[in-house]
Amino acid sequence: MPQLNIINGEQEIVVRNILEKDIDDVAALSMKCFGPEMSLEREHIESQLELFPEGQICIEYNGEIVGTALSLIVNFEDYGDKHNYLEICDSGFIRNHNPEGRNLYGIEVGVDESFRGMQLGRHLYDGRRKICKEFNLESILVGGRMPFYYKYANRLSAFEYAQEVMKGKIYDPVLTFQMKNGFELNKVLANYLLDDVESLEYAALMEWKNTDYTPKLV
Numbered sequence: 001m002p003q004l005n006i007i008n009g010e011q012e013i014v015v016r017n018i019l020e021k022d023i024d025d026v027a028a029l030s031m032k033c034f035g036p037e038m039s040l041e042r043e044h045i046e047s048q049l050e051l052f053p054e055g056q057i058c059i060e061y062n063g064e065i066v067g068t069a070l071s072l073i074v075n076f077e078d079y080g081d082k083h084n085y086l087e088i089c090d091s092g093f094i095r096n097h098n099p100e101g102r103n104l105y106g107i108e109v110g111v112d113e114s115f116r117g118m119q120l121g122r123h124l125y126d127g128r129r130k131i132c133k134e135f136n137l138e139s140i141l142v143g144g145r146m147p148f149y150y151k152y153a154n155r156l157s158a159f160e161y162a163q164e165v166m167k168g169k170i171y172d173p174v175l176t177f178q179m180k181n182g183f184e185l186n187k188v189l190a191n192y193l194l195d196d197v198e199s200l201e202y203a204a205l206m207e208w209k210n211t212d213y214t215p216k217l218v
Contacts, residue, residue: 013118015124018053025064025065027040027042027045029068030108032112040070044091044092048094051072052071055097055131056068056071059120061118066114067120067124068124069108069127070106070108070109071106072098072107073098073099073137074096074098074105076101076103084189085143086194092107103137104132105142132210136214138210139210141207142206144205145174146162146202147198149172149198149200149202158190178206184208184209185204188202188203189204189205
């Protein structure tokens with residue numbers, strides 16, 4: 001992905017691909033955002049850069065990496081309706097990355113909480129859309145956590161909850177953000193992320209469709 005320089009007031013935000021020199025900083029940010037149970041480590045990021053460097057992007061602000069978005073290419077039909085997070089990303093190593101696939105699958109977006117409110121997540125999603133178009137992929141898929149679902153689980157199924165969020169009747173910090181970025185609800189996946197207590201281990205499979213996609217000739 002070509003580097004993007006975005007002027008935010010007097011400061012410049014740089015959206016670019018993650019480089020080998022960034023690995024320690026990216027691993028540290030993952031730990032800060034997700035904690036020791038869910039964060040990616042140096043070995044995962046090394047593998048991602050080896051297999052699909054174009055799909056790993058970051059935001060640099062004042063010379064510091066403050067946000068990342070990581071992905072791989074798959075044929076989604078190879079995984080189906082019951083896949084979970086560890087299966088779709090090969091536990092973070094993405095050795096299942098398929099250069100001939102049709103779908104970009106987002107496996108992690110992390111933004112340093114000290115820099116929230118700067119629309120960094122939107123810039124990362126814009127970067128993902130650019131990757132999708134550059135590789136002529138059919139869509140972007142993400143397994144979105146539903147961190148407010150636990151508040152409604154006694155009266156709504158996970159799918160009903162996701163539908164209500166899509167209608168704008170319930171606010172969810174992850175799904176509402178994805179919806180505002182043009183993603184639509186595909187389905188809800190059970191047992192997606194182990195020990196995700198807030199989501200009760202459910203995730204909403206969200207999809208953004210690339211209207212510029214041209215099917216490849218066989």
